[in-house]
Amino acid sequence: MNDTAILIVGVGGQGTLLSSRILGEVAVAGGFDVKLSEVHGMAQRGGSVVTHVRFGQKVYSPLVGAGQADFILAFEKLEALRWARYLKKGGLIISNTRKIPPIPVTLGLQKYPEDIDEILSSAASTCMVDAGRIASECGSVKAVNVVLLGVLASRLAFEKELWLRAIRKIVPQNTIEINTEAFNRGYELLKG
Amino acid sequence: MKKLLLGNEAVALGAYEARVKVASAYPGTPSTEITESISRYEDIYVEWSPNEKVALEVALGASIAGARAMACMKHVGLNVAADPLFTSSYTGINGGLVIVVADDPGMHSSQNEQDSRFYGRAAHIPVLEPSDSQEAKDFTKLAFDISEKFDTPVMLRMTTRVSHSRSLVEPGERLDVGLRDYAKDVGKYVMMPAMARGRRTVLVEREKKLQEYAEKADINKVEYNDRSIGIIAAGGAYNYAKEATPGASFLKLGMVWPLPQDLIKNFAKNVERLFVVEELETFVEDYIKTLGLKVFGKDYFPKTGELSYEIVARGLKAAGVKSEILNLAFEDFIDVKVSSIPARPPALCPGCPHRGVYHVLKKLNLTVTGDIGCYTLGALPPLSSMDTCICMGASIGNAHGMEKARGKDVSGKTVAVIGDSTFVHSGITGLIDVVYNNGAATVIILDNSTTGMTGHQEHPATGFNIKGEPAYKLSLEKLCEAVGVKRVRVEDPFDMENFEKAVLEETAAKEPSVIIARRPCALLKRNRLKNPPYSVNKDTCIECGACLELGCPAIVNMDGVSIDKDICVGCGLCAAVCPTESIAGGDMSE
Numbered sequence: 189m190n191d192t193a194i195l196i197v198g199v200g201g202q203g204t205l206l207s208s209r210i211l212g213e214v215a216v217a218g219g220f221d222v223k224l225s226e227v228h229g230m231a232q233r234g235g236s237v238v239t240h241v242r243f244g245q246k247v248y249s250p251l252v253g254a255g256q257a258d259f260i261l262a263f264e265k266l267e268a269l270r271w272a273r274y275l276k277k278g279g280l281i282i283s284n285t286r287k288i289p290p291i292p293v294t295l296g297l298q299k300y301p302e303d304i305d306e307i308l309s310s311a312a313s314t315c316m317v318d319a320g321r322i323a324s325e326c327g328s329v330k331a332v333n334v335v336l337l338g339v340l341a342s343r344l345a346f347e348k349e350l351w352l353r354a355i356r357k358i359v360p361q362n363t364i365e366i367n368t369e370a371f372n373r374g375y376e377l378l379k380g
Numbered sequence: 381m382k383k384l385l386l387g388n389e390a391v392a393l394g395a396y397e398a399r400v401k402v403a404s405a406y407p408g409t410p411s412t413e414i415t416e417s418i419s420r421y422e423d424i425y426v427e428w429s430p431n432e433k434v435a436l437e438v439a440l441g442a443s444i445a446g447a448r449a450m451a452c453m454k455h456v457g458l459n460v461a462a463d464p465l466f467t468s469s470y471t472g473i474n475g476g477l478v479i480v481v482a483d484d485p486g487m488h489s490s491q492n493e494q495d496s497r498f499y500g501r502a503a504h505i506p507v508l509e510p511s512d513s514q515e516a517k518d519f520t521k522l523a524f525d526i527s528e529k530f531d532t533p534v535m536l537r538m539t540t541r542v543s544h545s546r547s548l549v550e551p552g553e554r555l556d557v558g559l560r561d562y563a564k565d566v567g568k569y570v571m572m573p574a575m576a577r578g579r580r581t582v583l584v585e586r587e588k589k590l591q592e593y594a595e596k597a598d599i600n601k602v603e604y605n606d607r608s609i610g611i612i613a614a615g616g617a618y619n620y621a622k623e624a625t626p627g628a629s630f631l632k633l634g635m636v637w638p639l640p641q642d643l644i645k646n647f648a649k650n651v652e653r654l655f656v657v658e659e660l661e662t663f664v665e666d667y668i669k670t671l672g673l674k675v676f677g678k679d680y681f682p683k684t685g686e687l688s689y690e691i692v693a694r695g696l697k698a699a700g701v702k703s704e705i706l707n708l709a710f711e712d713f714i715d716v717k718v719s720s721i722p723a724r725p726p727a728l729c730p731g732c733p734h735r736g737v738y739h740v741l742k743k744l745n746l747t748v749t750g751d752i753g754c755y756t757l758g759a760l761p762p763l764s765s766m767d768t769c770i771c772m773g774a775s776i777g778n779a780h781g782m783e784k785a786r787g788k789d790v791s792g793k794t795v796a797v798i799g800d801s802t803f804v805h806s807g808i809t810g811l812i813d814v815v816y817n818n819g820a821a822t823v824i825i826l827d828n829s830t831t832g833m834t835g836h837q838e839h840p841a842t843g844f845n846i847k848g849e850p851a852y853k854l855s856l857e858k859l860c861e862a863v864g865v866k867r868v869r870v871e872d873p874f875d876m877e878n879f880e881k882a883v884l885e886e887t888a889a890k891e892p893s894v895i896i897a898r899r900p901c902a903l904l905k906r907n908r909l910k911n912p913p914y915s916v917n918k919d920t921c922i923e924c925g926a927c928l929e930l931g932c933p934a935i936v937n938m939d940g941v942s943i944d945k946d947i948c949v950g951c952g953l954c955a956a957v958c959p960t961e962s963i964a965g966g967d968m969s970e
C-alpha cells in the first residue's frame with residue numbers, strides 16, 4: 189500500500205475519535221508509520237470536527253493537506269461537503285446520508301444545501317450510506333461510526349482480521365458484538 | 381512494542397519513566413490529557429489544583445523538597461502562573477522541575493494566541509519543543525536531566541497539533557531516581573532583595589552555559605540535503621516544512637531557548653537561502669536577524685494562526701524556491717462547486733443546565749459580563765446573551781468596573797456569569813473586591829458540578845479529587861457568605877420561572893448578590909441526564925420558533941420543527957417555552 193491519507197469528519201459527539209483510533213491501530217498492526225491528528229476541546233460540543241489519519245513508510249505532518257486525502261469518511265453529509273476539497277483527484281468520499289442541521293440553519297440564518305449528493309458526485313467518486321439504519325439494525329444507532337469504518341475497510345488492503353482485532357481491543361467490552369456486526373455489514377456493503 | 385500515543389499521553393509516559401513524584405495542574409485545552417494520563421499511574425502523586433499559579437507553586441515546593449515534579453497548563457495558564465515562574469528561575473530547583481505549557485496556534489479552544497517561548501526567554505529558563513509523540517516522551521525525560529544539571533526549571537512547549545496527534549512511541553526503562561536531600565538554603569530559596577541580587581547573576585551565568593549546551597545538544601540536528609535552501613524549524617512547524625520540501629537542508633531545533641548561535645551561523649553559511657518556519661511569533665527569526673544574518677520568514681508565512689504543509693509549501697513557492705524540491709500536491713484538489721457552506725459552530729449540549737439561565741438573561745435583556753467555559757457558548761445566537769469574555773475570572777471585576785464607570789443603576793441591569801470551576805480558579809478574588817469596595821454586582825455562578833469545557837475534570841467544589849476519590853467539598857454558598865455577600869441563593873436553572881424571579885430580585889438589590897444556578901452537567905457520568913425524549917405535535921405546532929430560540933441541537937427545523945430523539949435527553953425546556961403546548965415528553969405521534 190502506498191502512503192495513505194484519510195480524513196474522518198463529522199459533528200462533535202458522533203464518535204469520530206473512536207473510528208480513527210481503530211483505523212490507527214490497524215495501520216500500526218499493518219507495519220506502517222502512523223500519525224493521527226484529533227480534535228479535542230471546544231469543537232467537540234457539536235461543532236465541525238475532523239480527524240486526520242496518515243500512514244506510510246515515514247509520515248511527517250499529522251495533517252492531511254488539501255488535495256491529499258485518498259478517502260474522506262463523513263459521518264454527516266454537510267461535513268462531507270465542507271471537507272471535500274481535501275480529496276485527492278481519484279479519491280473516494282464515503283458519507284453517511286444523515287443530515288444534521290447546524291444551529292445557523294435551524295435559526296433560518298443559513299440554508300442547508302439541498303444538492304450535496306449531486307455536487308459531490310459531479311466532482312468525485314462517492315458512496316452514500318444510510319449508516320444510521322444499518323447501525324439500528326445491528327442494535328445501536330451509536331454504531332454508525334463502525335458501519336462507516338467497515339465500508340472504508342473494504343477499500344483498504346488490510347486483512348479483515350486486523351480490523352476485528354482492533355475493534356475488540358478499542359470499543360467498550362459490552363459493545364463488541366454490536367460493533368463487530370456493524371463492521372461486517374459495512375464491510376460487505378460494496379461487495380457484489 | 382511501540383504504542384500509538386497522543387503527544388500528551390507521551391509526555392505523561394515520559395514523566396513516569398523519569399520518575400516524577402509530584403504532578404500538579406489546572407485543566408486547559410490542549411494540555412489536559414497530560415495530567416489525566418498521569419493520574420492513571422498509581423505511584424505518582426497527582427492533583428488538579430484550583431489554578432495554575434497554585435499548581436506551579438506545588439510543583440516548585442515538591443522540587444525544593446527534593447522530588448522530581450511537574451506542572452502542566454495551557455498557554456494562558458502560564459499567565460496565571462507567571463509570578464512563581466519568574467522567581468522559580470531565581471531559586472532554581474532541587475529535584476528536577478518541568479513546566480509543560482501547551483500553546484494553541486489557531487485558537488481551536490482558546491481566547492487568544494500566545495507564544496510561550498517568550499516566557500522562557502523572559503524568565504531565563506530553557507525551552508524544549510518536541511515535534512511528535514516520541515520526542516514528547518524523550519524531551520520530557522531530557523528536560524528533567526537538564527533541570528537537574530543546570531539547576532533550573534525547564535519549560536516543555538507543546539502545541540495543539542503535537543499534543544493532540546497520535547504517533548508511535550517506544551516505551552523505555554523507568555529510571556531509578558530517588559528523593560534528593562533537602563537542606564535549608566536561605567540564599568537560594570528565600571528570594572528577598574539581598575538574596576535575589578545574588579541569584580540574578582547566577583541566572584546570567586546559567587544561561588550562558590545553557591547556550592553552550594544548546595550548541596552541542598543532540599536535539600538540535602542539522603540535516604544537509606539540497607543546499608539551495610536551508611530551513612530552521614522546530615516542533616510541529618518542522619513536520620510541515622519537511623512535508624513541503626523533503627529535499628531541503630534542515631536545522632531542526634529541539635531546544636528553542638537558548639538558541640545555538642554558532643550552529644545557526646554555521647548552517648547559514650552552508651546554505652544559499654535561509655528560511656525560518658515557525659508558528660505564531662517571529663521568535664527565532666528575530667533572533668537570527670540580531671546575528672546579522674539574512675533570513676526569510678514571516679514575509680512568506682502568515683503571522684497568525686497555525687501552519688500546515690499547504691501554507692508552508694505555498695510560502696516557499698511564493699519565495700521563489702525551485703519547484704523541483706517542493707511538494708505541490710495541494711495545488712491539485714478536486715473542484716467542488718458550492719457557493720456557501722453553513723458554519724457549524726459548537727453549541728450548548730441538549731440538556732445543558734446553562735441554557736435555562738441564558739434564556740432568562742436574554743428575556744430580561746441584561747448586560748452580561750461573561751467568563752470562560754462551556755457557558756461562553758451563550759454568547760452565540762440564538763441565546764446571544766454575553767457582552768464580554770476576557771479571561772478566567774474576569775466577569776466579576778468587569779461587572780464591578782462597569783458599575784463604577786456608569787453608576788449604581790448599571791448594576792440593576794447587569795449580571796456577571798461565571799462557571800463553578802472558574803469561580804474557584806479566580807472568581808473569588810473579584811467577588812471579594814465587589815464587597816470590599818461597596819459594589820452592588822449580581823453574580824450568577826453556573827454550578828454544573830464539573831469543569832465542563834475541558835472534558836469534565838473534578839475541582840474543589842465537586843467533592844471528588846482527580847482520581848475520583850471523595851474529597852472535601854467546598855461549599856460555594858458558604859464561601860460567598862464568608863467574603864461578605866449577604867444575598868446568596870441557590871436556584872435550579874431548569875425552573876426558568878423561578879430563576880427569572882431570582883434574577884429580577886437580585887439585580888434590584890442595592891448590594892452584592894450571588895445566585896448559584898445549580899444543576900449537574902447533562903453529560904456528567906455520575907449524574908447523566910437521560911429522560912425519555914420529547915416530541916412535537918405537528919397538528920398544533922404553529923411554527924412560532926419559540927423553541928428554536930433555545931439553540932438546542934436536538935430541535936431540528938427542516939420540513940417543520942421536530943426533535944431528534946437520538947440526542948434529546950428530555951430536559952423539557954422546549955416544552956416550557958412552547959406557547960401552544962405542542963411539545964411534550966413521550967412520542968406525541970403515537
Ligand SMILES: Cc1ncc(C[n+]2csc(CCOP(=O)(O)OP(=O)(O)O)c2C)c(N)n1
Pocket residue numbers: 406407408409432454456457458460491752753754755772798799800801802803826828830831832833834
Ligand atoms: C487561565 C486558564 N486556564 C485554563 C483555561 C481553560 N479553560 C477554559 S474554561 C475552563 C473551565 C470551565 O469550567 P467551568 O467554569 O466550571 O464551566 P463549564 O465549562 O463547566 O460550564 C477551563 C479550565 C483557560 N481558558 N484559562
